Amino acid sequence: MRSLLITGGAGFIGANFVHYWSRKYPRHRLVVLDALTYAGNLASLAPVSDAGQLRFVHGNICDSDLIDTLLAQEDVDTVVNFAAESHVDRSIVGPDPFIETNIVGTHALLKAARRAWSSEQCSSKTYRFHHVSTDEVYGSLGPTDAAFTEATPYSPRSPYAASKASSDHLVRAYGHTYGLPFTITNCSNNYGPYQFPEKMLPLMIVNALEGKPLPVYGDGGNVRDWLHVEDHCLGIELVLTHGTVGETYNVGGNSERANIDLIRQLCGLIDAAFADDSNLETRFPRCPAARKSSTAELITFVKDRPGHDWRYAIDASKISTALGYHPQQTLESGLHQTLRWYLDNESWWRAVMDGSYRAWIEIQYTKR
Numbered sequence: 001m002r003s004l005l006i007t008g009g010a011g012f013i014g015a016n017f018v019h020y021w022s023r024k025y026p027r028h029r030l031v032v033l034d035a036l037t038y039a040g041n042l043a044s045l046a047p048v049s050d051a052g053q054l055r056f057v058h059g060n061i062c063d064s065d066l067i068d069t070l071l072a073q074e075d076v077d078t079v080v081n082f083a084a085e086s087h088v089d090r091s092i093v094g095p096d097p098f099i100e101t102n103i104v105g106t107h108a109l110l111k112a113a114r115r116a117w118s119s120e121q122c123s124s125k126t127y128r129f130h131h132v133s134t135d136e137v138y139g140s141l142g143p144t145d146a147a148f149t150e151a152t153p154y155s156p157r158s159p160y161a162a163s164k165a166s167s168d169h170l171v172r173a174y175g176h177t178y179g180l181p182f183t184i185t186n187c188s189n190n191y192g193p194y195q196f197p198e199k200m201l202p203l204m205i206v207n208a209l210e211g212k213p214l215p216v217y218g219d220g221g222n223v224r225d226w227l228h229v230e231d232h233c234l235g236i237e238l239v240l241t242h243g244t245v246g247e248t249y250n251v252g253g254n255s256e257r258a259n260i261d262l263i264r265q266l267c268g269l270i271d272a273a274f275a276d277d278s279n280l281e282t283r284f285p286r287c288p289a290a291r292k293s294s295t296a297e298l299i300t301f302v303k304d305r306p307g308h309d310w311r312y313a314i315d316a317s318k319i320s321t322a323l324g325y326h327p328q329q330t331l332e333s334g335l336h337q338t339l340r341w342y343l344d345n346e347s348w349w350r351a352v353m354d355g356s357y358r359a360w361i362e363i364q365y366t367k368r
């Protein structure tokens, strides 16, 4: 039986991971540590927290005393570090929290894990510090460049990407210098349930349903490699259960799309959903599909993101060959499932969208 400390477990990927892990390993102890920033929501954990398997702790990964206490009290053998500031646009407007959480916070976790796991009586146990990272550390690709491999040199280009690159370096340094048993995954763009509606896909869904503009940065030609969040969880599971300590694994969906193509595809799915279900016209009367118009008419080209990376693409052959990783969802099936989730969970996204989110979007919108 494992005892996991899951940091950032009330955020998008962390919460999906908690659901995933509690379904597959109901006897494991799950301790979620989350600061509940604007991006963290206890409502995302609600279906699990009833099970008694989960302990939620409201706290910060920079709080060394708290981490020491949790690692000892819960006899933690596995740390999965999702906690981060994760939105590129926010890192451009205000990088400080990115440095604090992503770099200083990761370092605080590393120090605590080293302290907790280096004593004599711990020597017979198996420990793992798994760090969840991103493909953005590798920089930006041109149209014909080969996809990122684990050997691609780091070239982060936004404050967010630079803070994640720093944290990756710290994790590897703790492995090399102190023998901390770590693994890292660098993953492409995730989408799916419980994603805060500031990231591109949920923002487009929510805006479309409310009849608001769909803000496409630049000409919409930037390319991302999309992966359903459950397939990211599957990748992390394989690395935790069969991965080699000290190794890095890229995780991706082999689903590159230009933003504008993905947004048009999503608009088509929304139109089809309204055509199939007349209740949607009543629930979302401002969506163009409610009056049999095309949702794509809301597409609005806006000023580009400063330093906008042009293309990301992941070569996931290492994890596929070494660990038998294969994503279960296609982009088509995953988009369909995700749209359905947002249609069925209006109360979740309305609840997370009040307060700071509104203020943030309004500031961004007036600045463009």
Ligand code: NAD
Residues within 6 Å of the ligand: 007, 008, 009, 010, 011, 012, 013, 014, 033, 034, 035, 036, 037, 038, 039, 040, 041, 059, 060, 061, 062, 081, 082, 083, 084, 085, 086, 087, 101, 105, 132, 133, 134, 135, 164, 186, 187, 188, 189, 190, 191, 196
């Ligand atoms: P998110 O912003 O949805 O969630 C982050 C969570 O961390 C929130 O619950 C927040 O409250 C918590 N948090 C923030 N600062 C904290 C602190 N100091 N102490 C404790 N908790 C804190 O992010 P996400 O999209 O779920 O991403 C999770 C991880 O995966 C991040 O490390 C991110 O870099 C990485 N990642 C994300 C993607 C993606 O597409 N979203 C892709 C690859 C990697």
Ligand code: DAU
Residues within 6 Å of the ligand: 086, 087, 088, 089, 133, 134, 135, 136, 187, 188, 189, 190, 198, 199, 200, 201, 203, 215, 216, 217, 218, 222, 223, 224, 259, 305, 312
């Ligand atoms: O690649 C992995 C990364 O993916 C993660 O590390 C980050 O945490 C995650 O936020 C994501 O970063 P991106 O910047 O790629 O994601 P975002 O959803 O912000 O934007 C996706 C693309 O869509 C990007 O090219 C910018 C564009 N975009 C985004 C928003 C929010 C728009 O055109 N309009 C928008 O309103």
